[in-house]
Amino acid sequence: MPDWDILGAVDIADEINLIGVNPIHASWARRNRLTELSPPLAWTDPDQTPEDGQTTTIQLKALDGAVIHSYTGISGTSYDIDPADFAGNYVGFIAIGSERDGYASWQAFHMRVRIGYDLTAESGSYLMSGTAVTLRKSKAIAASAGSYALIGTDVILNTSKSIVAGAGSYSIAGTAATLRASQKVSAGAGSYTITGTAATLTKSTPAMTYSYEGAYLDNTNASSYTFTSKSTGAAGAGRVIAVAVQTRTTNIGTPRTITGVTCDGVAMTAGPFITGTNTGHCSIAWFYLVVASGTSSxxxxxxxxxxxxxxxxxxxxxxxxxTPVDTATINGATPQTLTDLEVKTSGLALIMVDSGRTATPQLDSGTWSGVDTPTHDLVDQINDQSGSLNLFSIATTENDTTRDFTAAATGDVVYIAGISFQ
Structure with missing residues (x-):
């Protein structure tokens, strides 16, 4: 039967709760009708080598089967879905099927999912009172003009999405009155009061999703180097790939300028860079590019x-x-401090360090002046000219324009390049 007829067979008891999941990671096993024998493979059987030109299509559907959003041409076996692509629908279907030469699979696999609930208040007066009154919602609360009050010994309004309030009078009162929101609070004209012995308004900011995918070294003498099919992690809308580049010539060679990097043939944007300032010194740089699809490049x-x-x-x-929040570079005799790298909440700072001595470890230390703890992703990857590459990532939780990174390698010259995003 056609794929849309299956909707009625998906019981609400099988609904998957994805409230607060972002991105929604979907994975599947592919099938090949040319090689498949009887009986047909089950949904849970392993991935098969697909037909030539076969891709996967994901559709987000409303409960009536109407297609809300489509992702097409997916070549891998996984994809990160943005809940925002459900376009305000709080419940619907994720349908996964295959396509080749313009023909779609006869029956896609459907999953009923819920990404939130809707609470809409009309004009009027609303009162919630009690010893311990709690209102928790994971989606928007839209209130028309009116008077709203939450009153109690321990009053809590907890929402992980936006609160949008029209003109009116709003109060939260209690011994320990608390309003928590992980997203924006937008209020129209009116009077707003939070009172109590320990009244608190807090806003949590989620950490940026990121991952270190690996480092690679080629000691071939060349003016152009190709790194084939290197991991770029799970795909998704808005994904940025950032690449650190390092080279070091012989101790009698003139440093080389890094003239460019391409990702699958597309020129990446150059970030901060340093071309070696003395014979035998390194050259380092950051490059970045938006790459929404694929798991390797x-x-x-x-x-x-x-x-x-x-x-x-x-x-x-x-x-x-x-677009990066900020970039910075520094080089010279150890120790060196990369200064005033601006960082943001829900942000990420990436730091690369080159040193070049024969001692172990090559890098004595790398320290960050902010409140967040650096992750030392790559430790002393050493090329054939004793050039050592170290990589650090810092998930930032503060807004600050004066953050510093200090690197030390006793008896050596240190090169540092940093870039930050939000």
């Missing part, structure tokens, strides 16, 4: 001339904006 790094080696490190992140 091929990177090509080009230099101004032949160099002895090339190393890259790959990060996947989901910032609100693909």
């Amino acid at each position: 091929t990177f090509v790094v080009s230099f101004s001339g032949t160099t002895q080696n090339c190393a890259i490190g790959v990060y996947r992140l989901f910032p609100v904006s693909s």
Whole structure:
């Protein structure tokens, strides 16, 4: 039967609760009708090599079967779905099927999911009172003009999505009155009061989703280096791939300029960089690009001339904006401090450090002046010219314009490049 006829067979008891999940990670096993024998494979059987040109399509559907959003041309076996693509629907279906040469599978696999609840208040007066009154919602609360009060010994209004209030009078009163929101609170004209012995208004900010995908080193003498099919992690709308690049010439060689990086043939945007200032010194740089699809990419790094080696490190992140908040560089005799890198809440700072001595460890220390703790993702990846690459990531929870990173490698020159996103 056609795929839309299956909707009535999906019982509400099988509904999957995805409230607060962002992104929604979907994965599947592919099928090949040309090789499949009888009986047909079950949904839970392993992935099969697909037909040539076969891709996967994901559709987000309303309860009546109307298609809200489609993701097409997916070549892998997983995809990150943005709950915002349900376009205000709090419940619906995720349908996963395959497509080849313009023909779709006869019956897609459907999952009924819930991403929130709707609470809408009309004009009027509303009162919630009691010894311990609690109102919790995971989606928007929309209130028309009127008078609203929450009164009690321990009054809590807890919502993980926006509160939108029209003109009117609103009060939360109690011994321990608390209003918690992890998203924006938008209020129209009116009078708003939070009173109590310990009245608190708090707003939590979720951490940015990101991952370190790995580092790779090629010691071939060349002016262009290709890193084929390197992991870029789970795909999704707005995904940014950030790549750290490092090279070091021989101790009698002139440092090379990093002239560019491509990701699957598309030029990446150059971020902060340093071209070596003395014979035998390194050159380092950050590059970044929005890459919404795929779980691996091929990177090509080009230099101004032949160099002895090339190393890259790959990060996947989901910032609100693909434009960096700030960049900074520094180099010189150890120790060196990269100063005044601006960071934001729900942000990420990425730091790369090059040092070049024969001692172990190559890098003595890397310290951050902010309240957040750096993760040392790559430790002393050493090329054939004793150039050591270290990578750090810092999930930032503060707004600050003066954050510093200090690196020390006794008896050596240190190069540092930093970039931050929100």
